[in-house]
Amino acid sequence: MKRSLGSNSSGGSGSSKKSKKKNPSNQKTLGAAWGSGAASLPSSRSSPFSDFGSYMEVKNRKLQNQFENEASTGVSDSEKLIFQGVSIFVDGFTIPSHQELRGYMLTYGGRFENYFSRRSVTHIICSNLPDSKVKNLRAFSRGLPVVKPAWIVDSISANRLLGWVPYQLDQLNHTQPKLSAFFAPRRHSNPQVASSVTSSQPETGYSEAEEGSSIKAGDSEESRAHVADEFDGVYTETSIPEITAQTRTDDLKSSEVNADILGSYDNEEKELSSELQSTTNLPSASNNKSSHGKPVSTAAGSSVRRHSTLEDPNFVENYFKNSRLHFIGTWRNRYRKRFHGSFNGLKWADSGQSTAENAKKSTIIHIDLDSFFVSVVIRNRLELQDKPVAVCHSDNPKGTAEISSANYPARAYGVKAGMFVRHAKELCPQLVIVPYNFEAYEEVADQFYDILHRHCRKVQAVSCDEAFLDVSDVRYVEPDILASTIRKEILDTTGCSASAGIGSTMLMARLATRVAKPAGQFHISAEKVEEFLDQLAVGTLPGVGSVLKEKLEKQNIQTCGQLRLISKDALQKDFGVKTGEMLWSYSRGLDLRSVTAVQESKSIGAEVNWGVRFRDQQDVQHFLQCLCKEVSLRLQGCEMIGRTFTLKIKKRKKDAGEPAKYMGCGDCGNFSRSITVPAATDDIEVLRRISKKLFGSFCLDVKEVRGVGLQVSKLEGADPSNKGSKTLTSWLNSAPASVQTEKDDNVFAAEVKEIPDGKRRDTGGVSRLRECDSAEPSVQSGDTNSSLPPMCHLDMEVLENLPPDLLSELDGTYGGKLYDLIEKKRGKRKINNDSPHVSLDDMKVSSSVSVQMHGSSTSGGKELEEPHVPNERAIEITDLMPSSLSQVDVSVLQELPEELRADVLEAFPVHRRDQSSSSDAPMETCTKQDKEPTYINDSENEIGFSSSSLWFGNPPLWVENFKVSGNCTLEKMSEIYCKLAQSRPPLLSTVLQRALSEVGSFPDASANDLEKTVDDVCEFIEEYIEIKVEGDIEEIYLCFRFLKRLAARNQLFHQVNENVSPFIQALINEHYGGSLSIP
C-alpha cells in the first residue's frame, strides 16, 4: 500500500490520502457483500434466487447501491466530478490498488464495477495482461479501452478527464492507433460535440497526404480527432457518411453551376476561341482556379488525411476522393452520359463486318494527350511548362507515394510513373510535384472528346485522355491532315498537346502513337507495317506483359520479326489459344478489333488496396459497409442494378514483409468469390449483407488482408421502364442465391393445356363465393387492428400514382410526412433513408460477427459448407409425432371441416387431443408441450460451432443477456421465454405471440434507453431470421406478423419493427426473390 502511494505523482497523493481514509469502510462493505452472498447460499434451496443469474443480478444491484450511497455521502461538493460517465472495471493487480481506484471513482463522480459487463463498463483498468488475453484482446475487452491506472491518477492531478489513448496498455500499444477511439460506446455522447463535428465536415477537394502527418491546428479532421479523443467515446460515425455524401453532391452541383457561370463569362471574353467550340463545350477556363470560390487544389494542404482503414473511419470515402484510378473509372460513366446519349441515334450498323472486310482500306487514328495528368495541371502555369513536373498525391520528398504521371522534361531525368517520390527526387532534385486536379481533368477530357466527336463519327473512348478514331470513311481529307488539325485544335482549346498515330488497324495506330510522342504524329502506312514491326521489341506490344515477355525471351524471341517466324499452332500450344492467337496476329500488325462506341459496362465496382489494415472483424464490417456504399453510389450513378457480386481479397503472402510502399499492399495473393442473387439490386443493405457473407466465406485472418474489392456484374438497367425486357430473363432463372455458376435456362416444364371450360365455371362460382367469405386468413382472426401501416411499408409506386386529392388526404393522416418521403425517394432513391439504421445494425451485429459468418457460410451453398457439418446434422430426429401436431396451427385445426378434423385428431394420442380441442389459448398449450425437436436441432446445427451467437445454447445467450439488462421489456422477454421453455426451447414466434398477449403489462420504455433496447431486440431478432431464412420461412412469416401486431401496441416494438422489417424483406428477397406479403 505504501509503495503504491509512493509511486503516485505528487498531485495525486493528496487525493489518494483521502481515499485511504475511506479504505476501512470499503473493506467493511466488501465483507458485508461477501457475507450476504455466503449467507444466502445455505438458504438457497428456498431462496428467492432461482439460479446463479438472478443471484448475480441482485448482488450487482446491491453493490451498486452501496457504491452510490457511499458516493452520495462521501463526495464533498468541492470535488469536481471529472469522471462523470466513466465506469471502470479493474482487472488484476494494479498500482494503485483497486480499492484505491474505487475510492477515486467514488470521490470524482465515476462508477466502479465489481463484475465485468459490457453494458455498464466503459474502461478496463489494468497494468498487466497475461499473454492469452493480449492475444485474444477482443474477447477479453469486448472492444472497450484497456487503460493503465495512471490515466486515473493523472486525470485527478490534472483535475480534468484526460484522453485515455496515451494511457493505453503498453502491451497493446505497439500496434497502430486504435480504431476503438471511434467505435467506443456512445453512452455519454454529447450532442453538441456531435453536431459540431458533423458541421465541420464539408471538407472537399484535394487533401495533401503528408506521411509525417504534421498536425495543423484548426483543420477539421484534426479537430475531430481531438474531440473524439477527449470524449473518448463520442460516436460520430453513423451520421457523418450521410452528411458527407450530401455535401459532396451539393458541392458537385455547385461546382457545375460555377463552371456554367464562369463559362458564359469566359465566352464573352474569348470569342476567338469560342468560335471553334461547340455549344456543349466549356471554354478553357484559364483562370478558373482563381475565380472558383470552391476549395479546389489550390486550397489543398490544410487537412491531414489519415492513411489506413485503422485510423480513419471515413477512409474509403477519402480514398476514392483522392484516387486517380477512381477518377478514370468513373470518368467512363460520365463520358457515356455526356456523349453516348447524343450519338445514340447513329448506330454504326456497318461497323461490324464491313470494317473487317475492307480492313486493308481502313484507317485508324489513335490520339493520346501527352502526359495528361501533368499537363492539365500545369497548362495554366507557364512557369512550370519546361520544368520537370510530376503528379502525385503527396509531396513529401521522403515519401513512398507513387508518381502517377510525369511530364517529358521529368522523364528525361528518368522519372517514371509508378516511381516513389523519394526515388524521383533523387534522380531529379528540382522535380516539382503537383497535386491532382480532378475538376480540371474532367473539363479537359470533355473538351478533348468534343473535338474528336466533331471531326469523326466513330470514336472509341479508351480512357479520359486516349481514343481511337475510325476515319476510313472520311474521304475528303487525308488522315495526316485530319490528325494534325485535331491536334492543333486540342492544343488551342485545352492548352495540352496531343500525339496521334495513324495506322490501318487499332494496333498499328497505337504503336504509331508511341513513336509520335511527345506532341507529334506518325503514320504507319500499310506497306511499312512489316518493316516497322521487324525491329519492334515484343514487350511493347499491348497485351504482352512482363511475364509473357520473359517467357518469349526464354525462347529467344526479342522482336516481332522473330515472333513472326513461329507458326500459329506452336504459339497457341505454348501460350494458350487466345494468347497465341494474339501474338501471331499482332506480330503481323493484324488486329480484328474495330472501333466501337463505348460499351455498356459489364461490371461496376470499387476496389481499395492501399491503406487496408484491419485489426478485427469490426473493422472489416465497417470497411465493407463503406465500400458497399461506394459501390451502391456508383451503381446508382450508372443507373444500373446487378445480380452477381464478386468480392476480391488481397491477402498478404506468408513470407511477405511490410511493403516498401507506405501502407501499400505489398506481395499479395488474390482471392475472389462471387454470389448471384435472384433479384438485381443496388441496395446498400443487400450489398452489405452479401459482402459480409462473402468475406466470411474466405475464412481468413483479417490482419492479413491488404486489399478488398467489390464488383457487381450481370447488370441491368435500374430504370423501371427498361426493366421489363431484362428482368424477364432474370426471372426465368430466378434461382435463389447460389454460389454455383449459373446456367441461363434451367427450367424444365411439363405442361398441360386442359381447359375444361364449361365444367369449371359451374363450380368456380361456388368456390369463389366461399373464398370471399373467408377473406381474412384464419390465423389472423381476433386481431382488429386498423392502424396505418408504417411509412416504410408504403409502396412508392402506388403513392406516386395516386390522384393528388387522395394523396393529400393520406398525407394528412401521416402528419404531412408523406410528401417529404416521396420527394426524398424520388430524389435520392432509397439509400439515404436506409443508411442510418444500416450502420446501426452494423455496429450491433459486429459483436457476433464470427457467428453469422458461419451461419451464412453454411447457407451460402454447398461449396462453402464446413466439413464437420454432416456430423452435427446427424443428430437424431426423435419423436416426430409431436412435431407433426405442433406444425399444425391450432387455429387451422379449428377451421377444418368436421370430418377432416376428426381424421387429423385421430392420429394423435388421447391426451393431446384434449389439449388441442380445448378452445382457450390452445396454441400456447400445445406448442409448449409439443415443441418438436427438429427445429431446435437444426438451428443448433447451423450455428453450433459459434458459441457467441445470441441464439446459441439452451437457453440461448440472449435470454441471459436480457435478464441482466436491467430493462423491463427485455427482462419480460426473457421471462416469457423461460416460461415457455418448460419442456423444450420454444420458437421465437411463440415467444412473440405470448408477448402479444401480455403486451399490456409491458412498461413504456423510458426514452433514454429506448434506443439501446431497440438495438438489442433488433439484434436478436435479426440473428434469428438469419438462422431461419434458409429453411423455415413459415416461422419467419409468423414472427413477422406477430411483430407487426406488437408494433401496433407498443412503442418499442414499433421501432423494432421499423428497423427489422426492411431487413427481413431484404433477406427474403435475397433467398426467395420476392417479398413477404404484408397481411
Place this chain on the structure above:
Amino acid sequence: MNMKDGNNQTGEVARTLVEFLEVAITMIVFLKGFYPSAAFERRRYMNVVVQRARHPELRDYIHSAASSLLPFIQKGLVERVAVIFFSNDNVPVERFIFKLTINPSSAASVNENQLEFALRSFLVKLSVAEPLVKPLPQNCRWEVTAYLRSLPEVGSSKEGELWIPTDTKQWLKPPVITPVKSLNSDPLCLQLYLEHPSLSETQPCQAQ
C-alpha cells in the same frame, strides 16, 4: 454407413417425396377449384384425408409429372417445383412453390415413418389453405414447372425426355410471398409458399 446405403436412403426419401408431391399437387388443384369437386374423391394418404383425381387422364398427368421428377430429385438437381396457374393470356396469377433440398449425408439416419409424419402437416395445412389463395380468373390453365439447379445433360437419361424447356411468362417485379408451411428436418428441407404478383405489377400482358 457406406456410400451405397446412403444413396439408397436418398432414393427412399426421394420416392416418398415424389409420392407426396403427387398428392400435394392434386390437393392444390382441388383447392383452387379448377375442376368440379366431383372430379375428385376422398382418399386417405399418410393417415390424412386427401383428394385424388377421378379422371384417369388428370390423374395420369399429375402422376407422370411428379414421378418423372424422381431421377432429378435423386440427383439433387431439383430446386423448386412450382404449380402455376395462368390467366387466359398466359400470365401467371398464382404460383405454389415447393422449395426442396435433400441432404444426402444425413439421409441414412431417417426412417420412412418419420418423414411421413413430417410431410403430413403439409397436407393438413394445404387442405385449409383456401383463404390464402386468390380466386381464379376465367379460362385459366395450369402447369407444373420444375426449376433445376443445372440442366441435365441432353439425352443422358430417358426420363428427362418427358420434360420440355419452358418459356413461361414471368412477372416483371419480385412477387409477394406468402409462406404456407416449412419443414426443416434433415435430410429433407421442404418449404411450401405462395407467390402472387406484386401490387405494382402493371398489366404485364399488355407490356409484352
